[in-house]
Amino acid sequence: xxxxxxxxxxxxxxxxYFVHPETEASAHQSYQLGLxxxxxxxxxxxxxxxxxxxxxxxxxxxxxxxxxxxxxxxVIPVPxxxxxxxxxxxxxxxxxDVPVIIVYFHGGGLVMADKKCYEMCAMxxxxxxxxxxxxxxxxxxxxxxxxxxxxxxxxxVTRWVLANKTTLGGVASSLVGVAGDSAGGQLxxxxxxxxxxxxxxQVLIYPVADIILEGIESMKDFWExxxxxxxxxxxxFEWCQLFEEPSHASNPRVNPSAPRRKGEPALSTSPxxxxxxxxxxxxRDWGISYAGKLRDARVPVELRIVDGxxxxxxxxxxxxxxxxxxxxxxxxxxxxxxxxxxx
Numbered sequence: 001x002x003x004x005x006x007x008x009x010x011x012x013x014x015x016x017y018f019v020h021p022e023t024e025a026s027a028h029q030s031y032q033l034g035l036x037x038x039x040x041x042x043x044x045x046x047x048x049x050x051x052x053x054x055x056x057x058x059x060x061x062x063x064x065x066x067x068x069x070x071x072x073x074x075v076i077p078v079p080x081x082x083x084x085x086x087x088x089x090x091x092x093x094x095x096x097d098v099p100v101i102i103v104y105f106h107g108g109g110l111v112m113a114d115k116k117c118y119e120m121c122a123m124x125x126x127x128x129x130x131x132x133x134x135x136x137x138x139x140x141x142x143x144x145x146x147x148x149x150x151x152x153x154x155x156x157v158t159r160w161v162l163a164n165k166t167t168l169g170g171v172a173s174s175l176v177g178v179a180g181d182s183a184g185g186q187l188x189x190x191x192x193x194x195x196x197x198x199x200x201x202q203v204l205i206y207p208v209a210d211i212i213l214e215g216i217e218s219m220k221d222f223w224e225x226x227x228x229x230x231x232x233x234x235x236x237f238e239w240c241q242l243f244e245e246p247s248h249a250s251n252p253r254v255n256p257s258a259p260r261r262k263g264e265p266a267l268s269t270s271p272x273x274x275x276x277x278x279x280x281x282x283x284r285d286w287g288i289s290y291a292g293k294l295r296d297a298r299v300p301v302e303l304r305i306v307d308g309x310x311x312x313x314x315x316x317x318x319x320x321x322x323x324x325x326x327x328x329x330x331x332x333x334x335x336x337x338x339x340x341x342x343x
Contacts (some may be wrong), residue, residue, distance in 0.1 A: 009226045010280075013123075016221070017280060020308030026319045028225035028227035038112075038228075039235040047112040053165055054117035056318075063316050067123035068093040070276040075138065078156035080146075085153055088115055090126040091169050100131040100175045100335060101168060103158050103191075107182030107315065109208075109236030110141045110150050121315040124324065125179070129331040132169055134161055138187070141240035148242075151253060154187045155194050162198065175339065177271065179331070180205035181314055182228075182283065183236075187269075189256035189290075201338055203274045205314050205330055206283045209238065209290035210257040218284040230282040230312035234253040256290060267297040274334040275303045276327055304330050 009027035010019045024209075035053065038046040056064075058071065069092040081122040104125060106118040115122075115135045126133040143149035158178060165174045177200045180188040185207025190211040192202050213219050213234055243249050252258045252265075260266055261324035275285050275291040284305070291303040306313065306327055313320040314327040 006155045013221070013225060018192060019280065020306045020320075020323055021306055022320045022323050023227075023280065023310055023313075026310075026312075026316070028318070030226065035066065037224075037232055039231045043111060043239045050112050051114070051117065052102070054113065056119065058119060060118040061123055061290075065120050065127060066124040067127050069095070069126065071123075076157055076160050076340075078160065078307060079155070080156065085157055086115075086137040086302055087157065088119075088122065088256060090122050090135070091167060092126045092130050092132075095130055095132065095169070095287075097171070098173055099113045099170050100129060100177070100200075100339065101134065101161060101165060101170050102126075102129065102131050102335075103134045103136070103154075103161050103176065105154050105176045105178065105180035105184035105187040106135065107180070108140075109233070110183045110240045111236055112185075118315055120317040120330070122194075124317050125330050125331065128328045129335055131335070134168065141242060147248075148254065150183075150187060151190045151194075155191055158191050158195060158199075161321065161323035171265045175342070177201035177203065177335070179205070180207070181205035182311065183208050186254075186286075187207070190253050192270050193252050193256075193265055194200065196265035197271075199271045200342075201274070201335065202270065203276065203334065204275045204287065204290070205327070205331075206278050206281050207287055207290065208233075208258070208274070208283060208284040211243055211255050213223050213237075216282075216285050218286075222280060222282040222284075222310075225280070226310070228282070233282055243307070245343045257286075267293060268299060270294060270297070270299045272300040272338060273302070274331060275301065276314065276330055277303070277305045278309045278311055278313055279305050280309060283311065302334055 072089045076087050077084045115137045120132045122135045138153035139149040155279045178188040185204040219230040277287040293300045309323045313323040317324045
């Protein structure tokens with residue numbers, strides 16, 4: 001490993017790990033903007049701070065990503081919500097005759113972030129894969145109407161997409177897969193549990209694949225580091241109130257690593273999976289462990305770790321241009337490989 005430059009924000013981590021220059025630059029920018037870890041702000045302030053930093057005009061997103069194609073805002077009708085679920089559909093220029101459809105669930109700990117925060121990510125995903133990307137606006141937790149609101153919403157959206165491929169610009173034979181980062185990866189796992197043996201693939205980007213924080217090496221290494229850290233994860237678990245009810249911790253629909261009981265879909269019903277992780281991420285070892293569980297269940301799994309990058313590198317296309325490009329290329333190669341096997 002070549003000698004690294006001096007780091008200010010990631011200095012301690014750089015003693016053990018390679019730190020990509022974009023990782024240090026992102027931390028320095030956050031420092032200059034006066035941004036603090038989520039756990040220091042509390043939920044409401046974290047929501048507003050994240051939106052203020054992540055919301056960008058659509059024109060700016062198009063310019064940064066170089067996406068060319070159609071961006072369409074629709075409302076997906078679902079039986080449990082009278083007003084439906086606001087959704088954005090990204091269709092790239094030059095989409096193939098049989099396009100792949102990716103339903104993407106954004107991160108945010110189930111308690112913050114919205115689809116507008118993920119415009120650049122969705123555009124980049126669509127561009128790299130020449131795929132139709134569906135980005136829904138699921139409800140946050142805590143939700144008085146439904147303790148599992150994000151899971152309910154994302155399942156309903158996915159079922160609608162599977163039944164309405166042609167409405168979205170696909171064809172009957174279009175492959176449909178789910179993808180998501182962080183809590184969005186948790187939601188993707190939930191969908192492949194709730195709708196087993198139906199989807200063509202799942203892409204899990206540094207997913208929330210478990211609920212155990214103690215004893216996890218990556219949680220220890222990145223418990224209090226720049227950007228998203230273990231203390232943020234702990235705070236988000238508290239804010240979402242999801243695991244206050246013990247049964248949710250043992251429910252595979254909510255906790256991907258929960259053991260499957262008799263009568264439940266086995267882990268082996270999961271589709272071919274890509275687990276894409278960030279090396280400098282408290283969630284890293286959850287993803288490694290979950291990939292191992294899938295392999296043990298004889299699910300085709302590809303595990304990739306991007307060195308020197310923190311939790312948000314995949315979605316922060318502007319802040320991590322080369323790291324994000326590397327991640328998106330890994331996803332594109334994975335999906336392209338699946339398509340070739342189907343042909």
